[in-house]
Amino acid sequence: MSSDVEKDAKSAGGVEAVDRAFRILGAFRDGDTALSLHELSERTGFYKSTLLRLAVSLERAGCLVRMPDKTYALGFEVMRLGSLYQRSFRLDRHVRPILRELVRETGESASFFHRDGPVRVCLFREDSNQPIRDHIREGDVLALDKGAAGHVLTAFSRTRDMAERRTLLANLPLVSQGERDTETAAISVPVFSGGIALAGALTISGPRTRFTPSQIAIMSPVLVAAGQELTAILGGQWR
Structure with missing residues (x-):
């Protein structure tokens, strides 16, 4: 065996x-x-x-x-x-390099959101170098019921059944088009820590005109791989 x-x-x-x-x-x-x-x-x-x-x-x-x-x-x-x-751990040391790499690979802005009760908070953000981009700042509080990150945080916060969790993981990233505002789109995946505890949502966002189906298909595996990498760093399980 x-x-x-x-x-x-x-x-x-x-x-x-x-x-x-x-x-x-x-x-x-x-x-x-x-x-x-x-x-x-x-x-x-x-x-x-x-x-x-x-x-x-x-x-x-x-x-x-x-x-x-x-x-x-x-x-x-x-x-x-x-x-x-726990005493030596600083989340930003692990998240920021992942965000910078996402910006480099996709050309769009990257954020890490954490759920705080009925809202989501942008903990970390790396802006795209492109002149036209969505504008979110670290510390911004956004609705949980709008946007790809909000959907990820909601879905994985309430999921207890492992079969349902596997189904959700198989259909990532979650996509939003024009929900938070009509001109913005985003794709998002969960990040886990300490097993299957939800740590946050890793998100790529930008102008809706650049988030075409073909471009989303290119960015999606990059984002999923980044979510899996950060999950592994935080001691989580992606399965």
Whole structure:
């Protein structure tokens, strides 16, 4: 069962045992308190004998704790590292390079929106160099029921069913034409952090005349790839 996983690790380079140890830690999901050996085997693809050997090292490092019922829980060292990460993390360091690259590749303005209750807020913005463009500033508060970013934030905030979530992901980006104002168009994708928690919406926007079907078809895979990249950076899951 673990042979394919091990082949992948070897082909990618690095230290195989370390790759497998991190795969065990990555098997824990939001809501898990402890996992049995069988559950870890199912999620990682490793034999139980392999898991037991690696668990000893992870326990020694404080990354796993073996519970009295023989299940495994994440250890104190994971919490300590998580706290260090939170204290050192600055969202703008990760978002701004993505926005700049989107502007470079598409020629249109790029924004990152966050939902704040019934509205959306532009947290970060990179303007297009083109003389005619839409005008949004960082800190602007916009309606949630208009615009591609608003639709993304609404759809993924209320989605709880995984099948529905996969359907939404398969039909990205969401597109708006003339909703916020008659001359503006936008395409948008979600960004996730810490698993499947919605972090925000990554958006490309500009004059409606430039957002033709053919141009949207060109920009869409660029935006989806950027959303997936930022999601990975933030520790989210795009699936």
